Amino acid sequence: MTANTPLLKVDKAGIRFGGLKAVSEVNLELQKGELVGLIGPNGAGKTTFFNLLTGVYVPTEGSISLDGEKLNGFAPYKITKKGISRTFQNIRLFSDLTVLDNVKIAYHSLAKHSIISSIFRLPSHFAGEREMEEKAIEFLKIFKLDNVLYEQAKNLPYGQQRRLEIARALAANPKLLLLDEPAAGMNPQETDELMNLIALIRERFDLTILLIEHDMNLVMGVCERIYVLDHGQLIADGTPEEIRNNPKVIEAYLGEEVS
Ligand SMILES: Nc1ncnc2c1ncn2[C@@H]1O[C@H](COP(=O)(O)OP(=O)(O)OP(=O)(O)O)[C@@H](O)[C@H]1O
Secondary structure (H helix, E strand, C coil): CCCCCEEEEEEEEEECCCEEEEEEEEEEEEECCCCCEEEEECCCCHHHHHHHCCCCCCCCCEEEEECCEEECCCCCCHHHHEEEEECCCCCCCCCCCCHHHHHHHHHHCCCCCCCHHHHHHHHHHHHHHHHHHHHHHHHHHHHHCCCCCCCCHHHCCHHHHHHHHHHHHHCCCCCCEEEECCCCCCHHHHHHHHHHHHHHHHHHHHEEEEEEECCCCHHHHCCEEEECCCCCEEEEEEHHHHHHCHHHHHHHHHCCCCC
16 A cells, blocks of 8 residues: 555446446545545435445445455455444444443454453453453543443434444444444434534544435535435535535435535
8 A cells, every 4th residue: 555545445336236226337535534425315326335335235346445455345344354334324233232232342343352262261351351341431431422331222312322323333443434324313403413523533533434414514514525426326526515516416406405
């Protein structure tokens, strides 16, 4: 990797489902540290694109590289290890587990202590476990979830569940965080808090973030650049101002609120 290698490079990537080109010939680059939006009308292919980036689907065309390494064909767990984490449009937490355990599970996937030490419960296992718990609690403080550590995830109010999902994705220590409609179902105050949280975690964790969102205030408010998908194809990319005034984008939304 050279100094100019983008963190993420998507080169003419796409996928077909039978006759449907759900995503087609998408070119997209993210530089390290950027916060970029991905928007588009319903069914434009945004979630499918995230599924390509995370190995849920293997591209039927083009390539996807992280830090210069090609990811095509890697299983989702391997892509997480390489440094891409995500949240989902419909929250996916371990709902019967506590807030703390939801984050510890993500740490476990990266834990250094060995399986042997866990099975035989050697001292190194307990040291690892304790360290992990302390880290998880410290971490949950950032998300203002340290007062509900032992609550089952399913009992949290919706806004807190969303925050926990982001916390869990971040616990895997990603380079690139993909957020799929993080403000869906939130009230305006929760959305405002979420905007601040996204800006904060980007700084604090030295992250690059790609964000799918229908809430245009949020996208335009926090993103430096925006890509627009329509019918599986990129129709525009640019600054929020450029996107807001782009006739193709306005046409694609056909009366949907863009500003
Ligand atoms: N596994 C699949 N098999 C067949 N078609 C699929 C599959 N996954 C997605 N599609 C189709 O691909 C297209 C893009 O869907 P996708 O969910 O990615 O859109 P989206 O932009 O995320 O939409 P929304 O904003 O409504 O969530 C849709 O026509 C969808 O029906």
